Amino acid sequence: xxxxxxxxxxxxxxxxxxxxxxxxxxxxxxxxxxxxxxxxxxxxxxxxxxxxxxxxxxxxxxxxxxxxxxxxxxxxxxxxxxxxxxxxxxxxxxxxxxxxxxxxxxxxxxxxxxxxxxxxxxxxxxxxxxxxxxxxxxxxxxxxxxxxxxxxxxxxxxxxxxxxxxxxxxxxxxxxxxxxxxxxxxxxxxxxxxxxxxxxxxxxxxxxxxxxxxxxxxxxxxxxxxxxxxxxxxxxxxxxxxxxxxxxxxxxxxxxxxxxxxxxxxxxxxxxxxxxxxxxxxxxxxxxxxxxxxxxxxxxxxxxxxxxxxxxxxxxxx
Amino acid sequence: xxxxxxxxxxxxxxxxxxxxxxxxxxxxxxxxxxxxxxxxxxxxxxxxxxxxxxxxxxxxxxxxxxxxxxxxxxxxxxxxxxxxxxxxxxxxxxxxxxxxxxxxxxxxxxxxxxxxxxxxxxxxxxxxxxxxxxxxxxxxxxxxxxxxxxxxxxxxxxxxxxxxxxxxxxxxxxxxxxxxxxxxxxxxxxxxxxxxxxxxxxxxxxxxxxxxxxxxxxxxxxxxxxxxxxxxxxxxxxxxxxxxxxxxxxxxxxxxxxxxxxxxxxxxxxxxxxxxxxxxxxxxxxxxxxxxxxxxxxxxxxxxxxxxxxxxxxxxxxxxxxxxxxxxxxxxxxxxxxxxxxxxxxxxxxxxxxxxxxxxxxxxxxxxxxxxxxxxxxxxxxxxxxxxxxxxxxxxxxxxxxxxxxxxxxxxxxxxxxxxxxxxxxxxxxxxxxxxxxxxxxxxxxxxxxxxxxxxxxxxxxxxxxxxxxxxxxxxxxxxxxxxxxxxxxxxxxxxxxxxxxxxxxxxxxxxxxxxxxxxxxxxxxxx
Numbered sequence: 001x002x003x004x005x006x007x008x009x010x011x012x013x014x015x016x017x018x019x020x021x022x023x024x025x026x027x028x029x030x031x032x033x034x035x036x037x038x039x040x041x042x043x044x045x046x047x048x049x050x051x052x053x054x055x056x057x058x059x060x061x062x063x064x065x066x067x068x069x070x071x072x073x074x075x076x077x078x079x080x081x082x083x084x085x086x087x088x089x090x091x092x093x094x095x096x097x098x099x100x101x102x103x104x105x106x107x108x109x110x111x112x113x114x115x116x117x118x119x120x121x122x123x124x125x126x127x128x129x130x131x132x133x134x135x136x137x138x139x140x141x142x143x144x145x146x147x148x149x150x151x152x153x154x155x156x157x158x159x160x161x162x163x164x165x166x167x168x169x170x171x172x173x174x175x176x177x178x179x180x181x182x183x184x185x186x187x188x189x190x191x192x193x194x195x196x197x198x199x200x201x202x203x204x205x206x207x208x209x210x211x212x213x214x215x216x217x218x219x220x221x222x223x224x225x226x227x228x229x230x231x232x233x234x235x236x237x238x239x240x241x242x243x244x245x246x247x248x249x250x251x252x253x254x255x256x257x258x259x260x261x262x263x264x265x266x267x268x269x270x271x272x273x274x275x276x277x278x279x280x281x282x283x284x285x286x287x288x289x290x291x292x293x294x295x296x297x298x299x300x301x302x303x304x305x306x307x308x309x310x311x312x313x314x315x316x317x318x
Numbered sequence: 319x320x321x322x323x324x325x326x327x328x329x330x331x332x333x334x335x336x337x338x339x340x341x342x343x344x345x346x347x348x349x350x351x352x353x354x355x356x357x358x359x360x361x362x363x364x365x366x367x368x369x370x371x372x373x374x375x376x377x378x379x380x381x382x383x384x385x386x387x388x389x390x391x392x393x394x395x396x397x398x399x400x401x402x403x404x405x406x407x408x409x410x411x412x413x414x415x416x417x418x419x420x421x422x423x424x425x426x427x428x429x430x431x432x433x434x435x436x437x438x439x440x441x442x443x444x445x446x447x448x449x450x451x452x453x454x455x456x457x458x459x460x461x462x463x464x465x466x467x468x469x470x471x472x473x474x475x476x477x478x479x480x481x482x483x484x485x486x487x488x489x490x491x492x493x494x495x496x497x498x499x500x501x502x503x504x505x506x507x508x509x510x511x512x513x514x515x516x517x518x519x520x521x522x523x524x525x526x527x528x529x530x531x532x533x534x535x536x537x538x539x540x541x542x543x544x545x546x547x548x549x550x551x552x553x554x555x556x557x558x559x560x561x562x563x564x565x566x567x568x569x570x571x572x573x574x575x576x577x578x579x580x581x582x583x584x585x586x587x588x589x590x591x592x593x594x595x596x597x598x599x600x601x602x603x604x605x606x607x608x609x610x611x612x613x614x615x616x617x618x619x620x621x622x623x624x625x626x627x628x629x630x631x632x633x634x635x636x637x638x639x640x641x642x643x644x645x646x647x648x649x650x651x652x653x654x655x656x657x658x659x660x661x662x663x664x665x666x667x668x669x670x671x672x673x674x675x676x677x678x679x680x681x682x683x684x685x686x687x688x689x690x691x692x693x694x695x696x697x698x699x700x701x702x703x704x705x706x707x708x709x710x711x712x713x714x715x716x717x718x719x720x721x722x723x724x725x726x727x728x729x730x731x732x733x734x735x736x737x738x739x740x741x742x743x744x745x746x747x748x749x750x751x752x753x754x755x756x757x758x759x760x761x762x763x764x765x766x767x768x769x770x771x772x773x774x775x776x777x778x779x780x781x782x783x784x785x786x787x788x789x790x791x792x793x794x795x796x797x798x799x800x801x802x803x804x805x806x807x808x809x810x811x812x813x814x815x816x817x818x819x820x821x822x823x824x825x826x827x828x829x830x831x832x833x834x835x836x837x838x839x840x841x842x843x844x845x846x
Binding site: 030031032036037080082083084122149152157160162164165167168169170171259260261262268272274275276 | 339375377381382384537538539540541564565566567570571573574576577578579580599727729730733734798
């Protein structure tokens with residue numbers, strides 16, 4: 001058990017390092033650098049050369065990469081090449097705002113889709129199943145920015161219930177952001193719900209056909225009790241990884257949705273830093289996304305272990 | 319505005335996503351309201367006088383995360399400038415110069431020294447009186463290398479900061495290094511707003527000027543607010559306050575307008591589909607800024623085949639600008655006939671060679687370029703680029719010219735394509751005085767010379783025009799310069815396009831042209 005966790009954590013660090021190298025190389029491969037992007041049409045050769053020297057862009061790429069790694073290991077992610085602010089503070093400010101959306105999305109999407117998946121599984125091939133499966137499939141097939149735009153048209157333009165965009169900057173308080181959180185969260189939830197619904201449905205059907213469920217039923221337990229006490233824990237097991245992957249997907253999925261809503265979150269920061277080739281910020285965001293991915297998967301593995309006795313004891317018997 | 323040419327660098331973030339989303343929005347809305355059957359867009363803003371008071375909410379694309387209120391900076395937050403500051407001289411609606419903080423100005427006999435008589439009884443927002451020291455300081459601040467002002471490139475060859483004189487509190491004397499009869503027009507640029515003496519370090523945050531509004535709050539690439547300056551020298555503005563919001567994504571900006579969260583979209587040229595949706599909505603409509611931008615297909619005169627002037631002439635004669643206006647702008651603009659001086663400018667020359675595909679064919683034959691085939695680069699940076707390129711391609715076919723339209727990435731378009739590929743699509747904002755336009759974009763070796771055109775005769779005409787103090791004669795010389803640009807230059811200028819501005823139906827007194835915005839007169843109906 002312990003060695004398993006240790007191996008997983010070591011692998012996680014390897015993943016983080018690899019992703020930072022890949023992101024660094026990818027940004028190097030983009031045409032133009034921060035000097036030409038920020039100056040735009042004002043990028044005369046003199047101005048570009050001056051800005052490059054000022055920002056240290058005249059150093060070789062690998063040297064800049066190792067400087068960055070050295071700083072990051074000491075908790076210093078450098079300063080933004082555009083705004084001149086410390087990257088750590090900047091990223092955590094935007095990350096906090098995104099966390100608000102992510103939290104609400106996860107709560108909605110996970111609980112909602114598990115319930116829907118169970119209903120679909122229990123009413124297999126009857127009308128509730130058809131309805132839930134079809135609607136969730138449609139939600140999954142439509143890209144998130146279309147879902148977001150449709151939601152804006154329905155609930156901001158036609159019915160003025162929610163704001164269409166966020167007019168505040170990244171320093172906005174939770175109270176200011178809260179009214180604007182629901183539509184983006186709903187858009188993301190609709191897109192990610194389908195996977196979880198399908199997975200839950202399949203495993204509920206599998207489990208309900210199992211012998212121990214039949215036994216429980218024969219003992220005279222109510223359906224409610226059979227589902228909650230016996231079927232659900234086993235049915236949730238394969239769903240956990242799907243949930244984890246979906247939560248990790250949120251780290252990237254918010255990028256597009258946040259821009260539609262002008263929401264001051266990590267996705268919006270990422271898009272503008274890629275646009276500006278603001279390498280320190282991009283690196284930090286990539287690292288954060290990688291951490292989210294790794295943590296979600298690790299958590300799913302550990303939870304699976306906790307729910308599955310076979311996995312839990314394997315380390316001991318060997 | 320991060321620079322003087324394109325309105326919103328940031329609006330192209332995720333251009334693909336944005337346009338897809340706004341298309342989605344327009345399609346859905348037109349589907350709902352049936353507006354597709356009524357393609358006519360309103361020609362003017364709402365008429366009538368505004369009520370006093372109220373807060374106008376403006377959505378704007380941020381220039382950069384490092385935005386500043388320093389007017390001289392390349393990263394100035396453009397919308398705030400006109401509200402917070404005044405210039406010495408501004409441009410009137412008819413294109414002539416009008417007094418702002420300078421009441422009058424006159425040159426000496428050779429136009430080598432200019433004297434500005436400044437307005438009396440003007441106070442900055444912090445209560446200090448405006449004097450000639452502030453005006454002189456503003457010029458020195460623009461010319462200071464540390465400011466890195468884009469307008470320094472225009473003024474530095476003319477003005478020696480050490481030579482400025484202030485004989486009394488209300489007179490500024492500017493001796494020029496070389497005579498220039500158009501010098502005051504160069505001070506109408508939006509980098510030239512007047513700031514208080516010695517404010518270089520603080521002006522980017524304080525925004526203290528003499529304008530009709532004073533700063534309440536400002537966050538770079540974030541929200542901000544200005545309130546009426548009741549002691550403004552021309553009388554208090556109609557509004558009580560203006561709230562500025564930064565919205566980088568263009569479709570998010572239109573959604574905010576449609577949802578009634580904002581009243582005006584600044585620096586936003588709505589695409590036609592979105593414009594129809596906005597015009598059909600109950601809350602918002604579309605206003606126009608006439609000839610707000612001019613579109614260019616620059617041919618690099620240093621690259622084959624455009625090194626040959628006959629090929630350039632053939633490329634121009636080959637296409638019909640009226641066709642391009644009809645197809646690419648759906649009629650919302652005016653044909654340019656390869657003359658970059660806007661029709662609204664008093665110096666505009668209306669004469670031009672007629673569309674003549676046969677002559678184009680003949681010239682190409684002469685140049686040994688019969689059946690010429692060239693790549694024309696475009697991108698989703700601006701919604702008009704590709705329609706314009708396709709309309710040109712279609713029109714030039716009649717002269718036997720084969721154009722291959724190629725699409726390049728939007729976010730590096732101005733670093734990788736512009737001034738690098740022999741033929742591409744681009745645009746500029748109008749509002750530049752004619753002398754600055756020619757000096758910055760057409761003169762040999764100038765920094766924005768996007769065709770790399772170098773013509774000694776043209777440079778000489780420009781020099782003569784600058785020295786000419788007689789207005790009529792000077793106008794003739796600028797006319798000559800336009801003829802040279804049309805006949806020999808590398809820039810094809812198919813059209814001037816109106817900007818389609820999304821605006822709330824409550825807004826009254828909206829008046830914008832070139833880089834001028836009437837913040838004092840704009841207001842709301844029933845807004846207070």
